[in-house]
């Protein structure tokens with residue numbers, strides 16, 4: 117699929133010399149989340165530097181990073197304080213581990229900080245390197261603890277369709293996006309998925325609240341059908357992000373939690389994207405009144421300057437785990453990089469910046485304006501829906517544009533994604549939705565400029581009629 121109008125893509129098509137970085141990327145680099153064959157043709161967009169909300173490619177083109185990298189660079193690019201924190205830690209103690217009772221000052225400081233910040237009661241903190249590893253750890257801890265409690269049958273997990281919890285075998289089974297399962301023999305059995313809490317006024321339900329009642333009822337019916345003695349935990353992102361950005365109805369979480377409590381099902385809040393201010397409060401759990409037994413953190417924890425994730429577990433879970441580890445001789449789980457000193461130092465400095473610059477407050481203050489600008493595209497013939505919360509949002513494109521012809525799924529998203537690049541804006545197309553999740557340091561003027569560029573890209577795609585012919589060709593039976 118090529119977009120004939122995109123200068124950036126055109127440039128990448130004419131990959132120069134076999135020694136160019138693009139040619140070497142094609143030759144040697146297997147990319148995550150990329151169409152490998154298409155990549156052989158168009159090559160990579162090579163980003164070489166960043167500052168604030170902007171990044172530049174190797175040809176010197178400037179972009180606004182409308183997705184903060186992968187929903188993660190809260191403090192923006194080129195933050196010198198994080199560079200110094202990493203350098204100082206590298207000089208002092210570049211590596212140590214925390215197996216077998218070892219520790220070091222930075223891991224102690226960050227564990228204390230996260231345990232006291234988090235709404236998880238009496239929390240203790242386990243460190244890993246990625247959101248996926250933290251979620252796999254959560255699965256293993258739930259199984260370990262339920263075995264310790266003499267409930268070996270209580271093993272099943274419930275997640276939601278279109279949820280994103282990562283891509284390792286366990287986390288990938290919690291994930292509910294079909295494109296992350298296809299071809300991978302996932303999800304594993306005993307990982308169940310209920311409906312995505314995406315309310316559309318056009319749906320049969322008369323109101324968001326009736327819809328939330330139906331979702332709570334669906335969950336209860338599933339628990340009863342499977343047998344409550346087999347259901348271990350429910351996991352959810354307070355606001356679903358990577359699956360397409362879906363904000364649940366206001367009373368959804370209260371109703372879901374009532375069902376979970378009734379059947380003794382643990383609740384895991386996956387705050388990998390919502391954590392540290394994205395919804396306008398420090399945690400999505402505060403925004404939605406969620407009281408989790410475990411909380412998963414990553415991405416904005418270090419602004420992605422270092423890979424890091426944290427799993428906060430409640431005292432109730434910890435007490436069972438502690439007894440079991442004593443009985444077995446160890447809690448035999450952990451990573452070489454668990455509590456990596458450089459990641460700890462960067463996270464501590466990143467959290468200090470978040471506090472000193474009041475970036476959570478900035479997100480809260482700017483979110484009404486951000487959401488208003490997002491919704492200002494409603495009424496455009498290519499726009500079906502605008503949704504979001506805090507400084508995260510998405511515009512869903514109309515797959516049936518005004519001429520009545522059905523576009524193939526994902527086509528408009530890809531075209532608009534490329535048109536945005538061409539206009540100096542990096543966003544993320546999730547099927548036919550375009551997601552926005554800018555760095556938390558963004559200003560009102562930068563929000564204006566981001567949506568100005570988006571508006572131009574939307575106009576480009578709408579004006580360019582080439583996709584209309586693609587529409588007809590691509591919808592004919594294969």
Ligand SMILES: *Cc1c(COP(=O)(O)O)cnc(C)c1O
Nearest residue numbers: 246247248280281282386388389
């Ligand atoms: C990104 C993400 C993950 C996975 O994190 P990785 O570091 O990519 O493994 C898990 N949960 C949520 C909500 C995420 O957004």
